[in-house]
Amino acid sequence: MNSSAAARFTPHRLSPGPGGPAAARLLAGWYATGRPAGLTDHLRRYGPPPTGDRGSLPLVDAVAAAGLTGRGGAGFPTARKLGAVAARRGRCTVVVNAMESEPPSRKDQFLIAVAPHLVLDGAVLAATAVGADTVHVCLPRDRAAQYRRLSAAVEERRRCRPDPVRLRLHALPHTYVSSEATSLVRWLDGGPARPRGGPPRAHERGVGRRPTLVHNAETLAHLALIARYGPAWFRQAGTPDEPGTLLVTVSGAVRAPAVLEVALGTPLATVLDQAGGATQPLRAVLLGGFAGTWLPARHLRTPLTRHDLAPLGAAPGAGVLVAVSEALCGLTETARILAYLAAHSARQCGPCRLGLPAVAEDFTALATGRADAALLSRLRRRAGLLPDRGACRHPDGAARLAASALQAFADDVDHHLAHGPCPAARQPPQLPVPPATAPETWR
Amino acid sequence: MSRTRTLRVDRIACTGQGLCAELLPELIDLDEWGYPVLKDTTVPDRLRAHARRAVAACPVLALHTDDDRT
Numbered sequence: 101m102n103s104s105a106a107a108r109f110t111p112h113r114l115s116p117g118p119g120g121p122a123a124a125r126l127l128a129g130w131y132a133t134g135r136p137a138g139l140t141d142h143l144r145r146y147g148p149p150p151t152g153d154r155g156s157l158p159l160v161d162a163v164a165a166a167g168l169t170g171r172g173g174a175g176f177p178t179a180r181k182l183g184a185v186a187a188r189r190g191r192c193t194v195v196v197n198a199m200e201s202e203p204p205s206r207k208d209q210f211l212i213a214v215a216p217h218l219v220l221d222g223a224v225l226a227a228t229a230v231g232a233d234t235v236h237v238c239l240p241r242d243r244a245a246q247y248r249r250l251s252a253a254v255e256e257r258r259r260c261r262p263d264p265v266r267l268r269l270h271a272l273p274h275t276y277v278s279s280e281a282t283s284l285v286r287w288l289d290g291g292p293a294r295p296r297g298g299p300p301r302a303h304e305r306g307v308g309r310r311p312t313l314v315h316n317a318e319t320l321a322h323l324a325l326i327a328r329y330g331p332a333w334f335r336q337a338g339t340p341d342e343p344g345t346l347l348v349t350v351s352g353a354v355r356a357p358a359v360l361e362v363a364l365g366t367p368l369a370t371v372l373d374q375a376g377g378a379t380q381p382l383r384a385v386l387l388g389g390f391a392g393t394w395l396p397a398r399h400l401r402t403p404l405t406r407h408d409l410a411p412l413g414a415a416p417g418a419g420v421l422v423a424v425s426e427a428l429c430g431l432t433e434t435a436r437i438l439a440y441l442a443a444h445s446a447r448q449c450g451p452c453r454l455g456l457p458a459v460a461e462d463f464t465a466l467a468t469g470r471a472d473a474a475l476l477s478r479l480r481r482r483a484g485l486l487p488d489r490g491a492c493r494h495p496d497g498a499a500r501l502a503a504s505a506l507q508a509f510a511d512d513v514d515h516h517l518a519h520g521p522c523p524a525a526r527q528p529p530q531l532p533v534p535p536a537t538a539p540e541t542w543r
Numbered sequence: 544m545s546r547t548r549t550l551r552v553d554r555i556a557c558t559g560q561g562l563c564a565e566l567l568p569e570l571i572d573l574d575e576w577g578y579p580v581l582k583d584t585t586v587p588d589r590l591r592a593h594a595r596r597a598v599a600a601c602p603v604l605a606l607h608t609d610d611d612r613t
C-alpha cells in the first residue's frame with residue numbers, strides 16, 4: 101500500500117463512545133448516544149462525505165488499499181466489483197442489498213436502524229465513483245418499520261443535503277434466495293425475485309441492461325468510512341490479510357444476544373463473551389448462517405477470519421453466530437433448517453428443486469430414528485451432488501450445512517443409527533427456524 | 544495461447560432426461576432424477592466433436608461450451 105497517498109486522507113477522527121466496545125466504527129454513534137443517528141448527528145460525528153475533488157485517492161484505489169471485502173456472505177473484494185462496473189461503458193446502477201435473507205441475522209436491519217446515513221453515504225459514494233445516477237435500496241417487505249424509517253432518512257437528505265444521485269427504496273418479498281444479486285436485478289426489472297443465473301453477470305448486464313453494482317448494506321457503510329478516513333485507518337483493525345471490522349449477530353445460548361461489531365481476527369469465544377457469555381456449557385456454534393457450518397465448541401478459540409476458519413470448512417459468512425448448548429440434538433436442528441432451505445428453493449433448477457427436499461427428508465429420517473441401512477451413504481451422495489449444480493449458490497449452502505452437521509454431530513449420527521433418537525431429540529428445538537413453507541410470492 | 548473449451552449447463556433451462564449424457568458419457572453423468580452431473584468441465588481435444596454434438600442435441604439449448612482463452 102502506498103502510505104503517502106493514504107496519508108492525504110483526513111486523519112482518524114472517529115472515537116468510540118464511552119462504554120462502547122473499542123472496535124466500534126459503524127456502531128460508534130450508537131454506543132455514544134444510544135439512539136439512531138439522524139442526519140445532523142451523523143454529520144456532526146463523521147463530517148460530510150468527501151466530494152472527491154480534494155486531491156485524495158480515487159475511491160476505488162482507497163477501497164483496494166483498505167482491503168475491504170463484501171460483508172454479505174461471499175466475501176468478494178469490494179474494489180474488484182467497483183472496478184469491474186466502472187470499466188464498463190455506459191451508465192450504471194447501484195443496488196444496496198439489505199435483504200438480509202439469513203433468518204438468524206439482524207445486522208443489516210440494526211445498522212440501517214442506527215446509522216442509516218452511513219449506508220446511504222456509502223451507496224452515493226460508490227455510485228459517484230462508478231458513474232451511476234441511481235441507487236436502488238432493496239429492503240425486505242416484511243420489515244415495514246424499517247422501510248418507513250429509511251424513507252424518512254432519504255427525505256431528510258433531500259431537504260438538507262441533496263445527493264448527486266437518485267435514491268429509490270424498494271420492498272421485496274423476503275425469501276431466502278430473494279437476496280441473491282440476480283434476484284434483485286430481476287425484481288427491479290419487473291420480474292420475480294428469483295436468481296437469474298448467468299452469464300451475463302449483474303456487473304455486465306443488470307438493472308435495465310445497465311452494468312449494475314450490487315453491494316451489501318454493511319459493505320457500503322464501511323466504504324463510507326474508508327472514503328473519509330482512508331485505508332491506513334481502516335487497517336488499524338483486523339488482521340493484515342483481512343482488515344477491518346464486521347457486524348456479527350450473536351444469538352442462541354448467550355446471556356445478551358446482540359448485533360456486535362468486532363475486529364476480524366477476534367476469537368469466536370471472545371465474540372460470545374461480548375454477548376454476555378454462554379448461558380450453559382456449549383456444544384457447538386452455527387457459524388455464517390443457515391448456509392454455514394456447525395463448529396464443535398472445541399474450535400471456539402479460532403479467530404474469526406476466512407483464513408483461520410477455512411481449514412475447518414467454515415467462513416464468517418453473513419456474520420451469524422448461534423450458540424447451542426450441550427442439551428441439543430444437532431441432527432434434529434439441522435433437519436429443521438434443511439427443510440426450511442428446501443422449501444425456499446426457487447424451484448427453477450432440477451438439482452435444487454429435487455435434491456434439497458431429498459436431502460432434508462433423509463436428514464429428518466436420521467433425526468427421527470427412521471433411518472434404513474442405506475441412508476447414510478445415500479445422504480452423503482445426494483448432498484455431495486448439490487454444490488455447483490444450481491443457477492445460484494443455494495444448494496451449495498445446504499450441502500455445506502448438511503456435511504458439517506454429519507461431522508460435528510458424528511456421535512449423534514452413531515447413536516441415532518444404532519438406538520434411534522437421542523433423548524435431546526425429544527426436547528423442544530432450540531433454534532428459531534421459520535416454517536418450512538414455500539414463499540407466497542416472488543413478486 | 545491455447546484455447547480450452549469448458550462445459551456449462553444452464554440449470555434453469557435444463558429439463559433433465561439427459562440426452563447430453565447419452566452423447567457425451569465421458570464427461571456427463573446423470574443424477575437419480577436425470578439431471579446432468581459434469582464429471583469434468585474441461586473438454587479434451589479428442590472429445591470436441593462429441594461435445595459439439597451434445598450441445599446441438601440439447602432440446603432446450605441448456606448445454607453450452609464456453610471458450611476460455613488461457
Ligand code: SF4
Binds near residue numbers: 296447448491554
Ligand atoms: S439453485 Fe435453487 S434457489 Fe438457486 S436459482 Fe436454482 S432453483 Fe433457485
Ligand code: SF4
Binds near residue numbers: 556559577
Ligand atoms: S440434454 Fe439439455 S435439457 Fe437434457 S439433461 Fe442435458 S442439458 Fe439438460
